Amino acid sequence: MTSSSQKKAPSFFASSIGKKWVVALTGVLLIGFITLHLLGNLAIFLGPEAINSYSEKLHHLGVLLWIVRLGLLVVAGLHVFFTMALWRENKKASLEKYAVRQKLETTLYARSMRLSGLVVLGFVLFHLAQFTWELTNPDYKNWMDALGRHDVYRMLISAFSNLWVAGFYLLSVGLLALHLAHGVASLFQTLGLTSEKLRPRFERVSLIVAVLFFLGYASIPLAVFFKVVS
Numbered sequence: 001m002t003s004s005s006q007k008k009a010p011s012f013f014a015s016s017i018g019k020k021w022v023v024a025l026t027g028v029l030l031i032g033f034i035t036l037h038l039l040g041n042l043a044i045f046l047g048p049e050a051i052n053s054y055s056e057k058l059h060h061l062g063v064l065l066w067i068v069r070l071g072l073l074v075v076a077g078l079h080v081f082f083t084m085a086l087w088r089e090n091k092k093a094s095l096e097k098y099a100v101r102q103k104l105e106t107t108l109y110a111r112s113m114r115l116s117g118l119v120v121l122g123f124v125l126f127h128l129a130q131f132t133w134e135l136t137n138p139d140y141k142n143w144m145d146a147l148g149r150h151d152v153y154r155m156l157i158s159a160f161s162n163l164w165v166a167g168f169y170l171l172s173v174g175l176l177a178l179h180l181a182h183g184v185a186s187l188f189q190t191l192g193l194t195s196e197k198l199r200p201r202f203e204r205v206s207l208i209v210a211v212l213f214f215l216g217y218a219s220i221p222l223a224v225f226f227k228v229v230s
Ligand code: HEM
Pocket: 034, 037, 041, 055, 058, 069, 120, 124, 127, 128, 131, 132, 152, 156, 169, 173, 176, 217, 218, 220, 221
């Protein structure tokens, strides 16, 4: 029998493990998005026809595209919200007595995740303003190819020919890779897919995943800036 003086167990989402699961599962969905987005954008190496027709097909999805966009917004929002809730919890716990070494490691880890996460968030807002809302260069809206489709190829060539834009993208995808190198390893742990013994192997897998994303995403601004594609 439960007495009123007994503490109630926290609900799943109020518990640390519940929050970690939300962060991990939304992380998996966001990795799914950046994988598909990267594959789509690599079409730039196939020329204007490939990337312009890919973009056109995407926009013709109509309502489905809006459902995916809304889903992405909710997933990204939950990822940030529950990550922040966990930081607050960790901060409270770190005020309690910890071994100095463990505290230092936790703080460095949390700091790098916080910094890389915030820069990626800032990057995504700039990125949307640039290529989706076309606020940074309103002219982009009027750029059409010979078939009357939005000229995404020309837009990317124009954007990444600028040293500052290409540099900012490189820095941001570098920090995205850092975020993934740590994040993917924690994700395996939260979802209970690893053990002490397998941990180094999963850490290597996370590093490989992060490097692959970095190379894939960085290749686009680099190829444009150095006129490999023009
Ligand atoms: C070199 C790297 C990248 C390139 C060339 C690129 C290119 C683009 C383009 C052209 C669009 C507009 C698509 C359209 O409306 O036709 C777009 C949208 C978008 N990008 Fe990227 N992107 C890059 C990296 C990233 C990264 C790293 C992220 C996330 C961390 C990201 C997230 C998004 C999102 C959320 C949208 C909006 C999708 C939508 O609402 O339809 N992008 N990107």
